[in-house]
Structures are given as structure tokens and as C-alpha cells.
Amino acid sequence: MSTLPKPSLSQNGQVTVVLGSQWGDEGKGKLTDMLAGEMDICARCAGGNNAGHTIVANVGPEQVKTKFDFHLLPSGLVNPRCVGFIGSGVVVHVPSFFSEMDTLEKKGLKCDNRLFLSDRAHLVFDFHQVVDGLKEVELGGSSIGTTKKGIGPAYSSKASRSGLRVHHLYDFDTFAQKFRKLVEARFKRYGNFEYDTEGEIARYRAFAERLRPFVVDGVTFIHSMLSSNRRVLVEGANALMLDLDYGTYPFVTSSSTGIGGVCTGLGIPPQSIGKVIGVTKAYTSRVGAGPFPTELNDDIMTHLQEVGAEYGTTTGRRRRCGWLDMVMLRYSCLINGYTCLNLTKLDVLDGLKELKVATNYMINGKELASFPADLSMLAKVEVVYKTFPGWEGPISEVTEYQQLPQTCREYVEFIEDFLGIPIEWIGVGPGRQSMLHRPIANK
Ligand code: IMP
Numbered sequence: 001m002s003t004l005p006k007p008s009l010s011q012n013g014q015v016t017v018v019l020g021s022q023w024g025d026e027g028k029g030k031l032t033d034m035l036a037g038e039m040d041i042c043a044r045c046a047g048g049n050n051a052g053h054t055i056v057a058n059v060g061p062e063q064v065k066t067k068f069d070f071h072l073l074p075s076g077l078v079n080p081r082c083v084g085f086i087g088s089g090v091v092v093h094v095p096s097f098f099s100e101m102d103t104l105e106k107k108g109l110k111c112d113n114r115l116f117l118s119d120r121a122h123l124v125f126d127f128h129q130v131v132d133g134l135k136e137v138e139l140g141g142s143s144i145g146t147t148k149k150g151i152g153p154a155y156s157s158k159a160s161r162s163g164l165r166v167h168h169l170y171d172f173d174t175f176a177q178k179f180r181k182l183v184e185a186r187f188k189r190y191g192n193f194e195y196d197t198e199g200e201i202a203r204y205r206a207f208a209e210r211l212r213p214f215v216v217d218g219v220t221f222i223h224s225m226l227s228s229n230r231r232v233l234v235e236g237a238n239a240l241m242l243d244l245d246y247g248t249y250p251f252v253t254s255s256s257t258g259i260g261g262v263c264t265g266l267g268i269p270p271q272s273i274g275k276v277i278g279v280t281k282a283y284t285s286r287v288g289a290g291p292f293p294t295e296l297n298d299d300i301m302t303h304l305q306e307v308g309a310e311y312g313t314t315t316g317r318r319r320r321c322g323w324l325d326m327v328m329l330r331y332s333c334l335i336n337g338y339t340c341l342n343l344t345k346l347d348v349l350d351g352l353k354e355l356k357v358a359t360n361y362m363i364n365g366k367e368l369a370s371f372p373a374d375l376s377m378l379a380k381v382e383v384v385y386k387t388f389p390g391w392e393g394p395i396s397e398v399t400e401y402q403q404l405p406q407t408c409r410e411y412v413e414f415i416e417d418f419l420g421i422p423i424e425w426i427g428v429g430p431g432r433q434s435m436l437h438r439p440i441a442n443k
Contacts, residue, residue, distance in 0.1 A: 004219075004220060004223070005220065005223040005224045005226075006227065007223075012271070012272075013271070013272065013273060013274025013275070014226055014229065014230070014231055014232060014272060014274065015226075015232045015262075015268065015272045015273045015274060016039070016231070016232070016234070016275045016276075016277070017234040017262050017275065017277065018031055018035070018235055018277050018342075019236035019239070019257070019259065019262075019276065019278055019279065019336055019338070020236055020237075020238060020240065020242075020257070020278075020279055021239065021240055021278035021280045021329060021332040021333070022241055022280060022284055022286075022325075022328065022329070023239055023241045023285065023286040023287075023292075024238050024241075024242055024285075024287065025239075025281070025285055025287065025310070025312070025313075025319060026239060026280060026281045027281060027344035027345060027427060028053060028235065028236060029053030029054060029070070029075055030055070030344070030432065030435065031277065031279060031342045031344075031425060031435075032055075032075050032076060033055045033075060033076075033079075033432070034435065035233050036075070036078065036079045036082050036233055038231065039076060039079075039231045039232065039233040040082065040083060040225070040230035040231050040232070041076075041082065041084075041085055041225055041231070041232045041233065042077065042079075042082050042083070042084055042232075042233045042234075042235055043084075043085040043086070043087055043222070043232060043233070043234050043235065043266060044073075044074050044085070044086050044087060044090050044234075044235055044237060044265075045089050045090065045234055045236075045237075045261055045262050046087075046089040046090060046236075046237055046255040046257060046261040046262075046265045047090060047091070047237030047238050047253060047257065048090060048091040048092065048149060048151050048237075049071035049072035049093055049100075049149050049314075050071070050146075050149045050151045050237070050253060050314060051070075051071055051072075051238055052069065052070070052071050052312065052313035052314035053069075053070055053075060053313060054067060054068065054069050054070075054313055055067075055068045055075055055078050056068075056432065057078045057432075059078075059109065060108045064108075066107050068103075068104065069103075070100065071100065071313075071314060072086070072090075072092065072093065072096050072097055072100055073086070073097070073100045073101065073115065074235050075235060076233055076235065077104060077114070077115065078109065080109060080110075082233075083114045083116065084114060084115045085115075085116050085117075085118075085221065085222065085266075086115075086116070086121060087121070087222070087265045087266040088118040088120035088218045088219075088265060088267060089121075089256070089261055089265020089266070090118075090121050090265065091122045091123070091124045091150075091151060091154040091155060091158070091255075092117065092121050092123055092124060092166065093123075093124040093125075093149065093150065094123065094204070094207045095126075095207075097211075098210065101115065112213075115214055116214055116215075116216045117211070117214045117215055117216065118166065118215075118216065118217075118219075118221070119165065119166045119167040119215050119216065119217055119218065120166070120218055120219075121165060121166050121218070122154055122155075122158045122164070122165050122166075123164050123165065123166065123168075123169075124149070124151065124154040125150070125154075125179075125182075125200065126200065127150075127183055127186055127193075127195050127200075128150030128151075128154045128157070129148060129150035129153075130150075130195065131150070131153040131186055131190060132146055132148045132149065132150045132151070132152060132153050134190045134193065135152070136148070142289075143289060144250065144251055144252075144290070145251075145287065145288030145289040145317075146253075146288065147314050147315050149314070151253060152253070152254040154254075155244075155254035155255060162178075162185070163182075164178055164182070166211070166215055167215075169204065169208035169211065170208065170212075170215075172205060175204070175208075176201045179197070179200070179204070183195060218267060219267040222266050222267060222268060226268070234262050236257060236262075237255075237257065238253050238255070238257045239257055240257060240258050240332045240335060241328060241332065243255075243256055243257040243258050243261075243335075244256060244257075246331075246335050248290050248291055248378065249375075251288065251290025251291070252290075258335050258336050259273070259276060259335070259336045259337060274339075275340065276336060276337055276338050276339050277339070277340055277341070277342055277424070277425075278340075278341045278342070279341070279342045279344060280341050280342070280343055280415075281343075281344050281345050282324060282343055282344065282345050282346045282349055282411075283304055283308075283321060283323060283324050283345070283348065283349065284321070284322045284323065284324055284325050284328075285304070285308070285310050285320060285321045285322075286319060286320045287312045287317050287319045290375075291375055291379055292320055292322060293322075293358065293361065293378065293381055293383050294322035294323040294325045294356075294358045295320055295322040296321060296323065300352065301320075301321050301322065303351075303352065304321035304322075304348060305318060305319065308321070308345055308348040323355070323356045323358060323385065324356075324357045325357075325358040325383075326357055326358055326359050326418050326419070327359070327360065327361050327368075327371060328358075328371060329415075329418075330371075331370070331371035333419050333420075333421060339421075340421060340422045340423070340424040340440060341415075341416075341421055341422070341423045341424065341425075342425040342426075342427070343412060343415065343423050343425070343426045343427065344426075346395065346408065346411075346412070346426055346428055347395050347396045347427075347428045347429050347434070349391075349411075350391065350392070350393025350394050350395055351392065351393055353389075353390050354387055354388065354389065354390055355387070355389075356385040356386070356387050356388070357385060357386050357411075357414065358383045358385055359384055359385065359386050359418070360383075360384035361378075361381035361382070361383060361384070362381065362382045362383075362384060363377065363380055363381055363382070368381065386414075388407065388410060388411050388414070389407045391405035391407045391408045392405065393405075394429075395408060395428045395429075396429030396431075398436065399436070401426065401436050404426075404436075412426065422438075422440040423438065424437065424438055424439070424440050425437055425438070426438070
């Protein structure tokens with residue numbers, strides 16, 4: 001008799017998903033941290049250590065305020081009761097796995113027996129990171145502006161069926177042979193860059209032993225959790241407009257960052273998913289290159305960058321900023337089917353006299369019927385804006401939705417009506433407590 005968990009008919013929406021709805025950096029970490037308190041498992045399903053968010057939490061019996069930077073590990077680990085799971089769709093740079101874990105442990109959060117990694121996850125090696133940089137140089141003026149974490153090259157190895165997965169570490173002779181072949185192929189393509197292949201193999205022999213207690217059969221693991229009614233939170237990485245298929249290709253990351261990636265990355269069926277929360281910043285930002293129709297290049301952009309502290313947590317780069325784009329958001333809602341939204345950083349708009357929101361894209365006086373696939377078309381769109389009066393603020397001390405200035409509520413309700421999706425949480429300041437909750441019917 002198979003010991004695999006029996007498929008459960010009660011796969012009844014126990015999985016809650018948090019996804020970025022724009023180009024990343026929407027502030028997913030804060031909501032994830034809030035929700036992780038009610039969850040048993042926090043899982044990553046796609047991407048690698050290209051993601052980044054900072055969480056400030058009180059730790060230990062003395063509740064010391066501590067800052068955590070997460071890139072690869074699920075941020076729900078901040079809650080000592082929550083188990084972290086890295087699913088099969090993630091690409092894992094093992095040295096980063098250990099260094100993030102060591103930092104967590106130094107700050108008082110033990111990970112033994114509460115951090116698990118799917119044996120089907122692919123590995124990112126240092127040579128993938130070198131190649132990431134070389135590819136960018138080769139692209140010259142049309143480079144993507146990647147995080148140089150080796151994400152694209154690792155997913156390329158996976159798609160070309162020559163990649164190495166976690167389970168390969170436990171058949172080490174085969175691992176070493178395949179590894180040498182992979183590096184040789186990169187030397188042929190990019191020339192003999194400096195790389196100590198044998199030294200790396202030796203390091204991985206040691207890593208394999210250290211990693212062993214964390215490795216699980218990902219499918220059995222997640223389904224055992226579901227069938228014992230554990231609550232699972234999926235922490236999306238990157239965001240929909242960086243999705244390999246639906247983002248602004250080729251200025252995207254190399255994974256499925258939307259709802260599809262949750263099913264494929266964790267090996268779970270759609271009916272196990274309940275709430276899908278789209279995290280949406282009250283304006284738009286983007287790191288790296290690529291089209292951005294509502295981008296600003298004036299004092300308002302400086303305001304958004306400075307007040308919104310728009311610097312990347314992974315690379316430290318300044319983020320490009322612009323107005324909220326409803327055309328892009330409607331497209332994002334269609335693909336991900338958000339059941340509600342978390343509007344973040346609304347307070348960053350405090351003090352602006354007027355606010356604009358993109359409602360249409362036009363080309364030669366004609367409205368576009370969709371978000372265009374073709375970037376040359378996207379570059380040509382004339383954006384139609386609706387203008388709203390601003391509000392004075394500060395709104396960061398507000399604790400009830402109704403206490404927000406009327407013009408601020410008009411802005412929020414316009415977004416909600418335009419998208420037809422309720423906004424359940426509103427971020428009004430950087431603090432953990434600065435999040436308004438509006439309970440919605442039929443959640
Ligand atoms: P890669 O994921 O490092 O290959 O980078 C591809 C593109 O996605 C670049 O424009 C990055 O700046 C962007 N990117 C990747 N991860 C994130 C993220 O978590 N937030 C924002 N942008 C990201």
C-alpha cells in the first residue's frame with residue numbers, strides 16, 4: 001500500500017497566497033509577517049534569492065526589536081511557531097540558504113526541524129551568478145538589470161534539462177560528473193572565466209551532508225500538511241509584471257511569479273487555494289530596465305523615492321517611480337484572480353497636491369483593448385490619467401478606515417471600484433501596527 005498521503009477531498013482552500021501585483025517591492029513582507037502569526041507553514045514556490053524583504057519583529061522572551069532581511073528563506077520563519085518550506089519551483093543557492101539560516105539563528109530564531117526544502121528544487125551555483133553578469137555585459141545597452149544572483153542562468157539549465165536538483169547531491173559521483181559538464185558548457189559559451197570547478201565540487205560534498213536534515217520529498221511534505229489541516233501561507237516572490245510569460249518580456253525574471261507558479265512550484269491543485277491577496281503599492285515602482293508607462297522624472301518622482309525609501313533590499317539600487325497604473329493592474333487581476341487586495345504605502349502620497357492614476361492606454365487616438373505583449377507598442381502608448389485631489393496627512397496615526405481624509409478614501413474606493421476587488425488591508429506607515437484592516441464579506 002502506498003504511503004503517499006491520500007488526495008484529500010477536503011482540499012478546501014487552506015492555502016492563502018500573497019502575490020505582488022506590480023513590478024515587485026510592493027511591501028509583501030509586512031502582510032506576510034502579520035498573517036504568518038495565524039499560519040502553520042510559510043512556503044516559497046518560485047524565484048530564488050533575487051527576492052528581498054525586510055521585517056522588523058520582536059524576538060525572544062525579552063521581545064527584542066530585531067531587523068531581518070529575507071531573500072531566499074520564507075519570511076514566516078520570523079514567527080517561531082511557523083514552519084518554512086521551500087518548494088520545487090524555487091532555485092536554491094545553497095551557500096545563501098546557510099548564510100540566511102545562520103543569521104536567523106544568531107538573532108535567536110532556531111531553524112532545526114522547522115525549515116524544509118524540496119528535493120526537486122534546482123540548484124543555483126556560483127558559476128550561474130558569474131554567467132548572469134557576463135550575459136548582462138553581452139547585452140550592453142539593452143541589459144535587463146538583473147539582480148546577478150544567477151536566477152536566469154539557473155532556470156535556463158532547468159529548462160534545457162541539464163540542471164542539477166537537490167536530490168542529485170545524494171548521488172554524489174553523478175553530481176560531480178554532471179557539474180563538470182555544466183561548467184564546461186559555460187566555458188565553451190563564455191570563454192574560460194575564473195572558476196575553481198574542483199574546489200566547488202568539494203564544497204558541495206560538505207554542503208550535501210549539512211543540508212540533508214532539511215531535505216524532504218516536497219510533494220509528500222506539503223500534502224501531509226494539507227491532509228492534517230495545517231494552514232499554509234504562500235509568500236510570492238518578485239511580482240506578476242516580472243512573470244516569465246505575462247510580464248514585460250524580456251525585462252522579467254525567469255520564473256512563474258503568478259498564481260500558476262504557486263500550483264507548479266508546490267505541487268498542489270488549484271482547489272487547495274483559498275484567498276489570493278494581491279499586494280499593490282499606492283503608486284508604481286520598478287527596479288532594473290524595461291518599459292514603465294507611468295514613470296515620472298520630476299519632483300514628484302523624487303518625493304516618491306525619498307518618502308517611500310525606494311531602494312532595493314537585494315541590490316541597493318534606486319527604484320524608478322511613477323503613478324498608479326490601473327491598466328496594468330486590471331491585467332494583473334485577470335491573471336492572478338485576487339480575492340482581495342492589500343494597498344500599501346498610501347502614506348507616501350501624503351502632502352501631494354494632486355494625484356494621477358492611469359486609466360487607459362491610447363495609440364494614435366485609439367484605446368488599446370489589452371495590455372500589449374509587444375514592448376515597442378507599450379513604448380508608444382499615450383497614457384490617459386484621471387486626476388484626484390490630494391490630502392494633507394499625516395495618515396500614519398490613523399487606526400480606522402473612516403478616519404482617513406475624504407479625498408484619501410475617494411482614491412482608495414476608486415481603485416476598488418475600477419478593479420472590482422475589495423481592498424482588505426491598507427498600509428499607512430512603515431510600522432507593524434500601521435495597517436488598517438477592513439473586514440470584507442464572503443472572504
Ligand atoms: P533576475 O530575477 O535577477 O533575473 O532579474 C530580472 C528582473 O527582475 C530585473 O529587472 C530585476 O531588477 C527584477 N527583479 C527580480 N526580483 C525582484 C524583486 O524581488 N523586486 C523587484 N524587482 C525584481
